[in-house]
Amino acid sequence: MELSDRKKKILAAVVEQYIKTGEPVGSKSLLEYQPMSLSSATVRNEMAELSSMGLLEQPHTSAGRIPSHKGYRYYVDNLMGRTELDEKVRKHIENAVSEKSGDADSLLSRAGEVLANITNCAAVSAATVGESAVIKRIEMVPVGTRTAMLVLLTSTGILKSKICRADSEITPSLSESFYNVTSAALVGRPLCDVNLATMQTLAASVGCDAFAMLSLLAGVTELARDASQVDVRLDGQSNLLNYVELEQNAYELMEFLRKGEPLGDIVTLNKNDLDVLIGKENKYRQLEHSSVIMARYSVKNQDGGTIGLIGPTRIDYAKLIPSVKYLTDLVGRILTKALEED
Amino acid sequence: MELSDRKKKILAAVVEQYIKTGEPVGSKSLLEYQPMSLSSATVRNEMAELSSMGLLEQPHTSAGRIPSHKGYRYYVDNLMGRTELDEKVRKHIENAVSEKSGDADSLLSRAGEVLANITNCAAVSAATVGESAVIKRIEMVPVGTRTAMLVLLTSTGILKSKICRADSEITPSLSESFYNVTSAALVGRPLCDVNLATMQTLAASVGCDAFAMLSLLAGVTELARDASQVDVRLDGQSNLLNYVELEQNAYELMEFLRKGEPLGDIVTLNKNDLDVLIGKENKYRQLEHSSVIMARYSVKNQDGGTIGLIGPTRIDYAKLIPSVKYLTDLVGRILTKALEED
DNA sequence: GTTAGCACTCGGTATATGTGAGTGCTAACT
DNA sequence: AGTTAGCACTCACATATACCGAGTGCTAAC
Structure with a gap:
């Protein structure tokens, strides 16, 4: 046109x-x-x-x-002429998302918070789940006679943990066979390979402890499933209540945001460096009066994840797009640096 | 009167x-x-x-x-005549909060969800932090050359974990001295004893690895702080948007609920078996049009925690109070059973 | 102590009316 | 041919007015 x-x-x-x-x-x-x-x-x-x-x-x-x-x-x-990022806003972002902020998870949390704050919108963030992710490590830390904490680490740096109750006492010998079984049969395997069926045959192979082992391995299965699902962090939902154009459907919108799945769907749509979805362009009816601005960050030149915001369609695109962009780049840089040091 | x-x-x-x-x-x-x-x-x-x-x-x-x-x-x-719990509701609760639901954390989550669902209110839940809680166990699981997952378990069964970046590589010898230091100086100590000052002297005592050790111990300090704070789970906030009497202050209310501290404050007020706070009886202005119903559950005859709901003052007390009561009792029973098996 | 009766209140709805910022269209003007 | 002054028209919004009805408090009779 x-x-x-x-x-x-x-x-x-x-x-x-x-x-x-x-x-x-x-x-x-x-x-x-x-x-x-x-x-x-x-x-x-x-x-x-x-x-x-x-x-x-x-x-x-x-x-x-x-x-x-x-x-x-x-x-x-x-x-749209992209306006320069306001100095005060830039400082604010840098302050909140500083390098010392530990792990990727808490960095993303911080990023979401600050983005929601400066934009007065809802912020979303999600790390990309690498399809190629393989299990790097599985740990079991007993925390009771029958309960243990399972920890799973993937090659892409995703870490999940979970409390798991075994069907019988967790004896040192059970711990040992758990360690043997998992390191032999699971470490190095892609996440999608982990399912209950394979776990059953695995558990059977250990003999006498099979039953207790199965409950632990079931826990590992859940962890693997968790790890292979996008998990979207959401901040500042309530900011959206301040917009008159959204408040007629406030409940619907909030419920929509509360549910994780559709949000996960949305962030995975973000294939480009920067994506803007305006009003009816969103595939979800609940967002027809909202706009979504999402940008990707990369870690070590690889796709790292998405950070974005959701606001009313009547939003200051020229001002907010640079903020989102700046934040994602910063997060990418920090994570890259952290990874290089590691 | x-x-x-x-x-x-x-x-x-x-x-x-x-x-x-x-x-x-x-x-x-x-x-x-x-x-x-x-x-x-x-x-x-x-x-x-x-x-x-x-x-x-x-x-x-x-x-x-x-x-x-x-x-x-x-x-x-x-x-008020307490109405009998509806059979369907009872089944619904029992279904959601079944015994197999693993650890206390996820059980409380489930409880909150179901309560929010059946009451159409916001649900809160929080486990009591025992003041007498002492550190039962500290674990470190390395998950990278410089990062580790710290796990802290208290005598009251609270489990917290956290990713921590060390300032230098986590060598086996560092792991070993971390284990020695923590088990000698921290396990068995009450949570409140753990603070940065004592950590500094502790770290200094290990000699050459002092610097890296300090960052790990700082992580432990944060964990201990976390573990000694009430953490309130909140569910179904958006349900409150459906009440006209609350919607004028919807944003304020949502922001209030989002922040953890005042909520923590509220649940710790719940000293009795069952507490109802109506409208202006709440100490927070943001709740002056809301009522809070909270009940305690006990685990092995000891105070376990609080489960409750927040709704408009115009709420069906006669119907909802029994629901809350039934749920808390059920949760208490399940947790007691789980603890006894352990 | 209870109640019929009555004047009064006041939010809500309906109706009329005006106002003003906006429109589209036409005809005249560069 | 593009631009513009002018004009009739539209319509959300505000204001005024009236009316209705469910409610009240009060009084006097039962």
């Missing part, structure tokens, strides 16, 4: 004014906001054309125009 | 009708709902007295009455 320069200028002005004020933008008020050597009548004609092209919408006949999701899309793709 | 039988009957009817309909209750409509051999004028007189006693309120002069928080309180303490 090719637009004349004048149309571009008008569309951009409409989007920006609407983002700022939240009110439908009329031809006359547009000229106040963005003076041009044009009469309102001309603007009106142009706006009418932009409407028929599907880039602008009218809430009702005698109101001003608001951008349609296609309008936002055109703006984001072609018109 | 002593009330005549007739006043009691009228108060109970007002509370029950208001809980059911959500509309202020007038003298005439009350008689429809609860036929009595009285005229509406008499009811009116009684209501006026109940109002002046502070048990009923009028939203505006010419409207019906609604219970004040004192009115609810009187109802809950003196008038």
Whole structure:
């Protein structure tokens, strides 16, 4: 879709004014906001054309125009000038996500928190689950006569743990055979290979302790399943309650966010460096009045994960996109550095 | 405060009708709902007295009455007949919180979920932190050349873990001295003894590895702090968005619930078998339109923790209190059984 | 002590009316 | 041909007015 320069200028002005004020933008008020050597009548004609092209919408006949999701899309793709990241915001981000912040998990937590804070939106983050992930290590730490903590570490650095109750006492000999069995049969195997069926044959092979072993191995199976699922961190959901345009469906939206699966679905859609999904572009109905901005970070030049935000469609794209981008890059750098030191 | 039988009957009817309909209750409509051999004028007189006693309120002069928080309180303490738990609900609870559900943590999670579901409120749960808790065990599982997972187990059964980055490589000799140091100096000590100052002297004592040791011990300190803090699980917050009386302050309420500390504060208030806090009785302003129902469960005849719910003041106390009670008792029984087997 | 009766209150709904920011269209003007 | 002044028209929103009805408190009679 090719637009004349004048149309571009008008569309951009409409989007920006609407983002700022939240009110439908009329031809006359547009000229106040963005003076041009044009009469309102001309603007009106142009706006009418932009409407028929599907880039602008009218809430009702005698109101001003608001951008349609296609309008936002055109703006984001072609018109938006990315504003420089505000110095204060940058400092804020850097402060929250400092290098000393230990492991990847807590770094992502921090990143989500700060993003939710500075943007007043909900923040999501998720580390990519490598399909090629193999089990690097399995540990069992007994924490009672019949309970133990199982720890599973993958080659991609994902760490999961879980308390597990065995069906009988965890004797030193059971510990030993658990160690033997897992290191012989599981370490080095891809996560998807771990399932209850293989566990059963494995457990059977140890003989007398088979029954207790099975419950432990079942725990390992659950861990492996956990480790191969995206887990999405979510922050600042309640921020979304402040937007009038979202509050009519507040409950639905919150419930949607609470459930992990659809969110996991969304972040895995983020294949590019930066993705923006506007309103109805989202495949989930619950997000039809929301926009999602997601960016990937990479660790050692490999795909690391996604950090993004969810807000109303009427959101300051020009300002927030650089924030998300800056944060993901920073997280990527920090994790890369941590990995190199390791 | 002593009330005549007739006043009691009228108060109970007002509370029950208001809980059911959500509309202020007038003298005439009350008689429809609860036929009595009285005229509406008499009811009116009684209501006026109940109002002046502070048990009923009028939203505006010419409207019906609604219970004040004192009115609810009187109802809950003196008038309410506890209804039997619905068979379906009981089955639902039992199903969700079955014995096989592993460790205490996940059991509480499940309990919170089911409670939020059946009550349509927010559910909270928290295990009591024993002040007498001492460190039972500390484990370190290396998960990288410089990172390790620290695991801390207390005598009260609380288990915490954390990833920790050491300042230098984690050599077998470091692991060994970590094991020696912690088992000699920390195991058996109460949680509150663990602080950075003592860690520094401890670290210094190991000689050459002091620096790396310190970062590990700092991790242990954090774990100990974690373990001695109540951690409150929260479920079904979004359920509260469905109540009109709460939705004006939805954002505030959600933010309040999101923050852990005030919630921790609230559950630790639950000293009795069953506590109900109604509206303004809550010390937090954010809950002035909410009621909190909390019950304790015990494990092996010792205080185990609290499970409760947060809803609007206009809530079916007679129905929900038994649900909470049943759930806590069940959880207590299951945990006791699990502990005995252990 | 109870109740019928009555004047009064007041939120909610309905109706009319005006206001103003917006529109589209046409005809005149560069 | 593109631009613009002008104009009739639209429609959400605000304000005023009236009315309804479920509620009240109070009084006087039962």
